[in-house]
Amino acid sequence: MSEEFKLDIVNPEKSFLSKEDVTEVLIPAYEGDMGILKDHISIISFLKPGILKVFSKSGEDKYYVEDGIIEFKDNTLSILTSSIFNLDKIDRRYVSQSLSDTEKLLSKEDLDDQRRFLISQKIDVLKSISSN
Amino acid sequence: MASLDDLKKRILSVKSTQKITKAMKMVAAAKLKRAQENAEKGRPYSEKMNNIILNLSNGISDKENAPKLLAGTGNDKVHLCVVLTSDRGLCGGFNSNIIKKAKAYFSKITSEGKNIKIITVGSKGYDQLKRQYNDKIVNKISFKESKNINFFDAEKVSKIIIESFQKNEFDVCTIFYNKFKNVITQIPQAQQIIPLKSSETGNENEKDNYEFEPEEDEILGNLLPKNISTQIFKAMLENSASEQGSRMSAMDNATRNAGEMVDKLTIQYNRSRQAAITKELIEIISGAESL
Numbered sequence: 001m002s003e004e005f006k007l008d009i010v011n012p013e014k015s016f017l018s019k020e021d022v023t024e025v026l027i028p029a030y031e032g033d034m035g036i037l038k039d040h041i042s043i044i045s046f047l048k049p050g051i052l053k054v055f056s057k058s059g060e061d062k063y064y065v066e067d068g069i070i071e072f073k074d075n076t077l078s079i080l081t082s083s084i085f086n087l088d089k090i091d092r093r094y095v096s097q098s099l100s101d102t103e104k105l106l107s108k109e110d111l112d113d114q115r116r117f118l119i120s121q122k123i124d125v126l127k128s129i130s131s132n
Numbered sequence: 133m134a135s136l137d138d139l140k141k142r143i144l145s146v147k148s149t150q151k152i153t154k155a156m157k158m159v160a161a162a163k164l165k166r167a168q169e170n171a172e173k174g175r176p177y178s179e180k181m182n183n184i185i186l187n188l189s190n191g192i193s194d195k196e197n198a199p200k201l202l203a204g205t206g207n208d209k210v211h212l213c214v215v216l217t218s219d220r221g222l223c224g225g226f227n228s229n230i231i232k233k234a235k236a237y238f239s240k241i242t243s244e245g246k247n248i249k250i251i252t253v254g255s256k257g258y259d260q261l262k263r264q265y266n267d268k269i270v271n272k273i274s275f276k277e278s279k280n281i282n283f284f285d286a287e288k289v290s291k292i293i294i295e296s297f298q299k300n301e302f303d304v305c306t307i308f309y310n311k312f313k314n315v316i317t318q319i320p321q322a323q324q325i326i327p328l329k330s331s332e333t334g335n336e337n338e339k340d341n342y343e344f345e346p347e348e349d350e351i352l353g354n355l356l357p358k359n360i361s362t363q364i365f366k367a368m369l370e371n372s373a374s375e376q377g378s379r380m381s382a383m384d385n386a387t388r389n390a391g392e393m394v395d396k397l398t399i400q401y402n403r404s405r406q407a408a409i410t411k412e413l414i415e416i417i418s419g420a421e422s423l
Contacts, residue, residue, distance in 0.1 A: 010180060012283040012365050014173040031345050044184060045345040046354055069355060071184050073342075078180050082283050 005038045005075040012082055019056055025077060026053040027070060042073045049122035062087040099126040139401040143394060150390035157383035164376035171312060171369040178366045181359055187342060188352055201356040204327030205303045210247045212302035216309040216367055217257030218375045219276045224382030226375050227256045233320035234308045249302055253289060281372050286365035294357050297326060309367040310374035316381055318374040325363050
Protein backbone atom coordinates (compact mmCIF):
# COMPACT_ATOMS: atom_id res chain seq x y z
CA MET A 1 0.00 0.00 0.00
CA SER A 2 1.38 3.30 -0.98
CA GLU A 3 1.07 6.08 1.49
CA GLU A 4 0.91 8.82 -1.11
CA PHE A 5 -1.81 11.21 -2.08
CA LYS A 6 -2.29 14.06 -4.46
CA LEU A 7 -1.70 17.72 -3.72
CA ASP A 8 -2.95 20.64 -5.80
CA ILE A 9 -2.09 24.18 -4.93
CA VAL A 10 -3.87 26.72 -7.10
CA ASN A 11 -3.65 30.48 -7.38
CA PRO A 12 -6.36 32.54 -9.00
CA GLU A 13 -3.99 33.12 -11.90
CA LYS A 14 -2.51 29.71 -12.33
CA SER A 15 -1.90 26.31 -10.90
CA PHE A 16 0.94 26.79 -8.45
CA LEU A 17 1.92 23.22 -7.71
CA SER A 18 0.65 19.77 -8.45
CA LYS A 19 2.20 16.69 -6.93
CA GLU A 20 1.18 13.08 -6.95
CA ASP A 21 3.66 11.63 -4.48
CA VAL A 22 2.96 13.55 -1.31
CA THR A 23 3.16 11.62 1.94
CA GLU A 24 2.30 14.30 4.45
CA VAL A 25 1.28 17.94 4.51
CA LEU A 26 1.42 20.18 7.55
CA ILE A 27 -1.14 22.95 7.32
CA PRO A 28 -1.40 26.13 9.38
CA ALA A 29 -5.16 25.79 9.68
CA TYR A 30 -7.27 28.46 11.27
CA GLU A 31 -7.89 26.54 14.46
CA GLY A 32 -4.41 25.18 14.84
CA ASP A 33 -1.81 23.35 12.83
CA MET A 34 -2.96 20.20 11.18
CA GLY A 35 -1.14 17.30 9.60
CA ILE A 36 -2.76 15.50 6.72
CA LEU A 37 -1.92 11.92 5.80
CA LYS A 38 -3.43 9.59 3.27
CA ASP A 39 -7.07 8.58 3.85
CA HIS A 40 -7.81 11.57 6.03
CA ILE A 41 -11.51 12.24 6.47
CA SER A 42 -12.98 14.79 4.03
CA ILE A 43 -12.40 18.18 5.48
CA ILE A 44 -12.78 21.85 4.59
CA SER A 45 -10.95 24.48 6.51
CA PHE A 46 -9.19 27.73 5.97
CA LEU A 47 -5.69 28.91 6.57
CA LYS A 48 -4.06 31.46 8.76
CA PRO A 49 -0.69 32.97 7.91
CA GLY A 50 1.97 30.37 8.49
CA ILE A 51 4.36 27.83 7.09
CA LEU A 52 3.02 25.05 4.96
CA LYS A 53 5.19 21.95 4.89
CA VAL A 54 4.96 19.38 2.16
CA PHE A 55 6.68 16.02 2.59
CA SER A 56 7.17 13.86 -0.42
CA LYS A 57 9.62 11.24 -1.61
CA SER A 58 11.75 13.88 -3.22
CA GLY A 59 12.15 15.70 0.07
CA GLU A 60 10.57 18.42 2.10
CA ASP A 61 9.29 21.74 0.80
CA LYS A 62 8.28 24.73 2.84
CA TYR A 63 5.94 27.49 1.74
CA TYR A 64 4.78 30.66 3.37
CA VAL A 65 1.02 31.22 2.99
CA GLU A 66 -1.06 34.20 4.00
CA ASP A 67 -4.56 32.95 3.54
CA GLY A 68 -6.53 30.37 1.65
CA ILE A 69 -8.92 27.47 1.79
CA ILE A 70 -8.14 23.80 1.90
CA GLU A 71 -10.26 20.89 0.88
CA PHE A 72 -9.36 17.25 1.30
CA LYS A 73 -11.44 14.69 -0.48
CA ASP A 74 -10.80 11.30 -2.06
CA ASN A 75 -7.12 11.54 -1.30
CA THR A 76 -6.73 14.83 -3.08
CA LEU A 77 -5.74 17.86 -1.11
CA SER A 78 -6.66 21.12 -2.80
CA ILE A 79 -5.27 24.35 -1.46
CA LEU A 80 -6.73 27.55 -2.85
CA THR A 81 -4.69 30.57 -2.01
CA SER A 82 -3.90 33.92 -3.52
CA SER A 83 -0.64 34.39 -1.67
CA ILE A 84 1.89 31.59 -1.39
CA PHE A 85 5.67 31.75 -1.60
CA ASN A 86 8.32 29.11 -1.64
CA LEU A 87 10.33 29.70 1.49
CA ASP A 88 13.66 29.08 -0.23
CA LYS A 89 13.00 31.64 -2.90
CA ILE A 90 11.12 34.22 -0.91
CA ASP A 91 12.09 37.83 -1.46
CA ARG A 92 13.60 39.30 1.72
CA ARG A 93 12.46 42.75 0.76
CA TYR A 94 8.90 41.53 0.43
CA VAL A 95 9.07 39.99 3.89
CA SER A 96 10.32 43.14 5.58
CA GLN A 97 7.92 45.31 3.63
CA SER A 98 4.99 43.11 4.50
CA LEU A 99 6.13 42.95 8.12
CA SER A 100 6.16 46.71 8.53
CA ASP A 101 2.82 47.01 6.71
CA THR A 102 1.24 44.46 8.98
CA GLU A 103 2.63 46.07 12.10
CA LYS A 104 1.10 49.33 11.04
CA LEU A 105 -2.20 47.54 10.58
CA LEU A 106 -2.04 46.20 14.13
CA SER A 107 -1.65 49.65 15.60
CA LYS A 108 -5.04 50.68 14.26
CA GLU A 109 -7.63 50.41 16.93
CA ASP A 110 -10.81 49.36 15.21
CA LEU A 111 -9.98 45.70 15.00
CA ASP A 112 -12.05 42.80 16.15
CA ASP A 113 -10.39 39.90 17.91
CA GLN A 114 -10.38 37.69 14.87
CA ARG A 115 -8.57 40.21 12.71
CA ARG A 116 -6.14 40.98 15.50
CA PHE A 117 -5.37 37.30 15.91
CA LEU A 118 -4.70 36.83 12.22
CA ILE A 119 -2.52 39.90 12.03
CA SER A 120 -0.40 38.99 15.03
CA GLN A 121 -0.03 35.49 13.61
CA LYS A 122 1.24 37.00 10.41
CA ILE A 123 3.74 39.15 12.25
CA ASP A 124 5.07 36.18 14.21
CA VAL A 125 5.57 34.14 11.08
CA LEU A 126 7.16 36.96 9.15
CA LYS A 127 9.52 37.66 12.01
CA SER A 128 10.60 34.06 12.20
CA ILE A 129 11.22 34.04 8.46
CA SER A 130 13.31 37.18 8.48
CA SER A 131 15.38 36.03 11.46
CA ASN A 132 16.40 32.85 9.65
CA MET B 133 -14.55 61.67 -61.84
CA ALA B 134 -11.63 61.81 -59.46
CA SER B 135 -8.36 62.84 -60.95
CA LEU B 136 -5.42 60.49 -61.16
CA ASP B 137 -3.65 62.24 -58.33
CA ASP B 138 -6.65 61.95 -56.01
CA LEU B 139 -6.94 58.25 -56.75
CA LYS B 140 -3.28 57.74 -56.06
CA LYS B 141 -3.59 59.47 -52.73
CA ARG B 142 -6.60 57.42 -51.77
CA ILE B 143 -4.86 54.18 -52.62
CA LEU B 144 -1.94 55.21 -50.49
CA SER B 145 -4.10 56.15 -47.54
CA VAL B 146 -6.08 52.91 -47.69
CA LYS B 147 -2.83 51.02 -47.86
CA SER B 148 -1.47 52.68 -44.77
CA THR B 149 -4.72 52.02 -42.93
CA GLN B 150 -4.36 48.44 -43.94
CA LYS B 151 -0.89 48.36 -42.48
CA ILE B 152 -2.22 49.60 -39.17
CA THR B 153 -5.07 47.11 -39.04
CA LYS B 154 -2.71 44.33 -39.96
CA ALA B 155 -0.33 45.28 -37.19
CA MET B 156 -3.20 45.48 -34.72
CA LYS B 157 -4.33 42.06 -35.78
CA MET B 158 -0.88 40.65 -35.16
CA VAL B 159 -0.69 42.27 -31.74
CA ALA B 160 -4.15 41.03 -30.84
CA ALA B 161 -3.25 37.53 -31.95
CA ALA B 162 -0.19 37.50 -29.73
CA LYS B 163 -2.11 38.92 -26.80
CA LEU B 164 -4.98 36.54 -27.40
CA LYS B 165 -2.74 33.57 -26.94
CA ARG B 166 -1.62 34.83 -23.58
CA ALA B 167 -5.08 35.89 -22.48
CA GLN B 168 -6.46 32.52 -23.46
CA GLU B 169 -3.75 30.74 -21.50
CA ASN B 170 -4.49 32.90 -18.50
CA ALA B 171 -8.19 32.19 -18.74
CA GLU B 172 -7.49 28.48 -18.86
CA LYS B 173 -5.04 28.63 -15.99
CA GLY B 174 -7.55 30.51 -13.89
CA ARG B 175 -10.26 27.94 -14.35
CA PRO B 176 -9.15 25.34 -11.76
CA TYR B 177 -9.33 27.91 -8.99
CA SER B 178 -12.83 29.06 -9.71
CA GLU B 179 -14.02 25.51 -10.29
CA LYS B 180 -12.60 24.27 -7.01
CA MET B 181 -14.03 27.30 -5.25
CA ASN B 182 -17.43 26.55 -6.73
CA ASN B 183 -17.24 22.94 -5.65
CA ILE B 184 -16.33 23.82 -2.10
CA ILE B 185 -19.14 26.34 -1.86
CA LEU B 186 -21.56 23.81 -3.26
CA ASN B 187 -20.52 21.24 -0.70
CA LEU B 188 -20.73 23.79 2.05
CA SER B 189 -24.14 25.05 1.14
CA ASN B 190 -25.40 21.48 0.94
CA GLY B 191 -23.95 20.80 4.33
CA ILE B 192 -25.37 23.85 6.00
CA SER B 193 -28.03 22.80 8.45
CA ASP B 194 -29.81 26.02 9.19
CA LYS B 195 -30.87 27.47 5.87
CA GLU B 196 -32.78 30.32 7.44
CA ASN B 197 -29.75 31.78 9.10
CA ALA B 198 -27.41 31.26 6.19
CA PRO B 199 -25.21 34.22 5.36
CA LYS B 200 -27.01 36.83 3.35
CA LEU B 201 -24.52 36.64 0.52
CA LEU B 202 -25.74 33.10 -0.07
CA ALA B 203 -29.40 33.36 0.75
CA GLY B 204 -30.12 36.94 -0.31
CA THR B 205 -31.83 39.68 1.61
CA GLY B 206 -35.25 38.23 1.00
CA ASN B 207 -36.11 41.21 -1.13
CA ASP B 208 -35.90 41.62 -4.87
CA LYS B 209 -36.24 45.36 -5.28
CA VAL B 210 -32.88 46.82 -6.17
CA HIS B 211 -30.68 45.17 -8.74
CA LEU B 212 -27.02 45.99 -8.98
CA CYS B 213 -25.57 45.36 -12.41
CA VAL B 214 -21.82 45.20 -12.87
CA VAL B 215 -21.01 45.70 -16.53
CA LEU B 216 -17.51 44.57 -17.46
CA THR B 217 -16.19 46.04 -20.68
CA SER B 218 -12.83 46.92 -22.17
CA ASP B 219 -10.85 50.14 -21.93
CA ARG B 220 -9.97 50.23 -25.58
CA GLY B 221 -12.03 50.37 -28.72
CA LEU B 222 -11.54 48.88 -32.15
CA CYS B 223 -12.60 45.44 -31.10
CA GLY B 224 -15.66 44.87 -33.24
CA GLY B 225 -18.89 44.13 -31.50
CA PHE B 226 -17.25 43.20 -28.22
CA ASN B 227 -18.43 46.10 -26.10
CA SER B 228 -21.70 46.61 -27.93
CA ASN B 229 -22.67 43.01 -27.34
CA ILE B 230 -22.27 43.30 -23.59
CA ILE B 231 -24.08 46.63 -23.54
CA LYS B 232 -26.91 45.22 -25.62
CA LYS B 233 -27.32 42.33 -23.23
CA ALA B 234 -27.15 44.63 -20.24
CA LYS B 235 -29.64 47.10 -21.68
CA ALA B 236 -32.12 44.32 -22.40
CA TYR B 237 -31.79 43.24 -18.77
CA PHE B 238 -32.16 46.82 -17.52
CA SER B 239 -35.39 47.38 -19.39
CA LYS B 240 -36.75 44.05 -18.23
CA ILE B 241 -36.01 44.88 -14.61
CA THR B 242 -37.34 48.43 -14.79
CA SER B 243 -40.53 47.27 -16.50
CA GLU B 244 -41.11 45.02 -13.50
CA GLY B 245 -41.05 48.12 -11.35
CA LYS B 246 -37.69 47.40 -9.74
CA ASN B 247 -34.75 49.70 -9.39
CA ILE B 248 -31.40 49.27 -11.00
CA LYS B 249 -27.97 50.50 -10.05
CA ILE B 250 -25.03 50.20 -12.37
CA ILE B 251 -21.33 49.82 -11.82
CA THR B 252 -19.26 49.95 -14.96
CA VAL B 253 -15.84 48.39 -15.15
CA GLY B 254 -13.88 49.59 -18.15
CA SER B 255 -14.28 52.98 -19.75
CA LYS B 256 -15.99 51.87 -22.95
CA GLY B 257 -19.00 50.57 -21.09
CA TYR B 258 -19.34 53.83 -19.22
CA ASP B 259 -19.14 55.81 -22.47
CA GLN B 260 -21.95 53.80 -23.98
CA LEU B 261 -24.20 53.77 -20.94
CA LYS B 262 -23.83 57.29 -19.62
CA ARG B 263 -26.16 58.86 -22.15
CA GLN B 264 -29.14 56.73 -21.28
CA TYR B 265 -28.49 55.64 -17.72
CA ASN B 266 -26.33 58.37 -16.27
CA ASP B 267 -28.44 58.73 -13.12
CA LYS B 268 -28.27 54.99 -12.45
CA ILE B 269 -24.52 54.65 -12.59
CA VAL B 270 -23.27 54.60 -9.04
CA ASN B 271 -19.65 53.85 -9.69
CA LYS B 272 -17.26 53.56 -12.58
CA ILE B 273 -14.02 51.69 -12.36
CA SER B 274 -11.27 51.51 -14.89
CA PHE B 275 -8.06 49.54 -14.86
CA LYS B 276 -6.34 51.36 -17.66
CA GLU B 277 -3.13 51.57 -15.65
CA SER B 278 -2.73 47.91 -14.84
CA LYS B 279 -1.16 46.15 -17.75
CA ASN B 280 -2.21 42.66 -16.88
CA ILE B 281 -5.33 41.47 -15.24
CA ASN B 282 -4.53 40.65 -11.67
CA PHE B 283 -6.45 39.36 -8.74
CA PHE B 284 -6.08 42.57 -6.75
CA ASP B 285 -8.14 44.46 -9.30
CA ALA B 286 -10.87 41.87 -9.00
CA GLU B 287 -10.70 42.15 -5.23
CA LYS B 288 -11.12 45.91 -5.45
CA VAL B 289 -14.31 45.48 -7.44
CA SER B 290 -15.69 42.85 -5.12
CA LYS B 291 -14.86 44.98 -2.09
CA ILE B 292 -16.98 47.79 -3.51
CA ILE B 293 -19.80 45.37 -4.19
CA ILE B 294 -19.67 43.75 -0.78
CA GLU B 295 -19.48 47.04 1.08
CA SER B 296 -22.49 48.34 -0.72
CA PHE B 297 -24.30 45.06 -0.07
CA GLN B 298 -23.63 45.35 3.64
CA LYS B 299 -25.16 48.81 3.59
CA ASN B 300 -28.29 47.21 2.11
CA GLU B 301 -27.99 49.24 -1.05
CA PHE B 302 -29.11 46.41 -3.30
CA ASP B 303 -30.65 42.95 -3.16
CA VAL B 304 -29.47 41.18 -6.28
CA CYS B 305 -26.16 41.51 -8.06
CA THR B 306 -25.53 40.44 -11.63
CA ILE B 307 -22.33 40.70 -13.62
CA PHE B 308 -22.19 41.11 -17.38
CA TYR B 309 -19.24 39.92 -19.40
CA ASN B 310 -18.31 38.13 -22.58
CA LYS B 311 -17.57 34.47 -22.32
CA PHE B 312 -14.79 33.36 -24.59
CA LYS B 313 -15.83 30.46 -26.78
CA ASN B 314 -13.45 30.81 -29.67
CA VAL B 315 -11.88 33.57 -31.73
CA ILE B 316 -15.03 34.20 -33.72
CA THR B 317 -17.65 33.61 -31.06
CA GLN B 318 -17.96 35.36 -27.75
CA ILE B 319 -21.14 34.95 -25.82
CA PRO B 320 -22.35 37.83 -23.68
CA GLN B 321 -23.23 36.48 -20.26
CA ALA B 322 -25.33 37.65 -17.38
CA GLN B 323 -24.33 35.90 -14.19
CA GLN B 324 -26.00 36.42 -10.87
CA ILE B 325 -23.50 36.41 -8.02
CA ILE B 326 -25.58 37.66 -5.09
CA PRO B 327 -27.50 35.73 -3.92
CA LEU B 328 -25.69 32.73 -5.23
CA LYS B 329 -27.86 30.71 -7.54
CA SER B 330 -27.71 27.08 -6.58
CA SER B 331 -28.79 25.95 -10.03
CA GLU B 332 -25.70 27.51 -11.53
CA THR B 333 -23.31 25.89 -9.14
CA GLY B 334 -24.01 22.53 -10.73
CA ASN B 335 -26.20 19.51 -10.24
CA GLU B 336 -26.71 18.31 -6.74
CA ASN B 337 -24.42 15.40 -6.33
CA GLU B 338 -24.63 13.08 -3.40
CA LYS B 339 -23.94 14.78 -0.16
CA ASP B 340 -20.40 14.33 1.05
CA ASN B 341 -19.67 14.01 4.67
CA TYR B 342 -17.24 16.75 5.33
CA GLU B 343 -15.65 17.74 8.53
CA PHE B 344 -15.60 21.47 8.96
CA GLU B 345 -13.16 23.40 10.98
CA PRO B 346 -14.36 25.92 12.15
CA GLU B 347 -18.14 25.71 11.74
CA GLU B 348 -19.86 25.82 8.36
CA ASP B 349 -21.26 29.27 8.92
CA GLU B 350 -17.92 30.74 9.72
CA ILE B 351 -16.25 29.18 6.72
CA LEU B 352 -19.08 30.33 4.49
CA GLY B 353 -18.86 33.84 5.84
CA ASN B 354 -15.20 33.86 4.98
CA LEU B 355 -15.55 32.09 1.68
CA LEU B 356 -18.43 33.90 0.04
CA PRO B 357 -16.67 37.26 -0.32
CA LYS B 358 -13.72 35.39 -1.77
CA ASN B 359 -16.01 33.64 -4.17
CA ILE B 360 -17.27 36.97 -5.44
CA SER B 361 -13.72 38.10 -6.12
CA THR B 362 -13.06 34.82 -7.85
CA GLN B 363 -16.14 35.11 -10.03
CA ILE B 364 -15.26 38.65 -11.00
CA PHE B 365 -11.70 37.65 -11.69
CA LYS B 366 -12.92 34.82 -13.88
CA ALA B 367 -15.20 37.22 -15.73
CA MET B 368 -12.29 39.62 -16.23
CA LEU B 369 -10.09 36.86 -17.62
CA GLU B 370 -12.80 35.65 -19.97
CA ASN B 371 -13.44 39.22 -20.98
CA SER B 372 -9.84 39.92 -21.86
CA ALA B 373 -9.56 36.78 -23.95
CA SER B 374 -12.81 37.74 -25.68
CA GLU B 375 -11.62 41.28 -26.25
CA GLN B 376 -8.46 40.15 -27.97
CA GLY B 377 -10.31 37.52 -29.98
CA SER B 378 -12.90 40.02 -31.04
CA ARG B 379 -10.28 42.58 -31.94
CA MET B 380 -8.35 40.04 -33.91
CA SER B 381 -11.30 39.05 -36.07
CA ALA B 382 -12.42 42.67 -36.45
CA MET B 383 -8.95 43.71 -37.58
CA ASP B 384 -8.73 40.71 -39.86
CA ASN B 385 -11.94 41.80 -41.53
CA ALA B 386 -10.73 45.37 -41.76
CA THR B 387 -7.49 44.27 -43.38
CA ARG B 388 -9.38 42.18 -45.90
CA ASN B 389 -11.78 45.00 -46.67
CA ALA B 390 -8.92 47.40 -47.14
CA GLY B 391 -7.32 44.93 -49.54
CA GLU B 392 -10.51 44.76 -51.56
CA MET B 393 -10.73 48.51 -51.60
CA VAL B 394 -7.15 48.84 -52.78
CA ASP B 395 -7.88 46.39 -55.61
CA LYS B 396 -10.95 48.32 -56.67
CA LEU B 397 -9.21 51.66 -56.51
CA THR B 398 -6.24 50.31 -58.44
CA ILE B 399 -8.50 49.15 -61.24
CA GLN B 400 -10.19 52.51 -61.27
CA TYR B 401 -6.82 54.22 -61.30
CA ASN B 402 -5.57 52.11 -64.20
CA ARG B 403 -8.75 52.66 -66.17
CA SER B 404 -8.64 56.41 -65.82
CA ARG B 405 -4.96 56.42 -66.66
CA GLN B 406 -5.74 54.40 -69.79
CA ALA B 407 -8.60 56.75 -70.63
CA ALA B 408 -6.31 59.74 -70.32
CA ILE B 409 -3.75 58.15 -72.61
CA THR B 410 -6.40 57.25 -75.17
CA LYS B 411 -7.71 60.78 -75.03
CA GLU B 412 -4.27 62.20 -75.64
CA LEU B 413 -3.71 59.82 -78.53
CA ILE B 414 -6.98 60.80 -80.15
CA GLU B 415 -6.03 64.43 -79.77
CA ILE B 416 -2.65 63.87 -81.39
CA ILE B 417 -4.07 61.83 -84.26
CA SER B 418 -6.88 64.23 -84.98
CA GLY B 419 -4.43 67.08 -84.77
CA ALA B 420 -2.15 65.35 -87.29
CA GLU B 421 -5.08 64.61 -89.61
CA SER B 422 -6.21 68.18 -89.68
CA LEU B 423 -2.85 69.32 -91.00
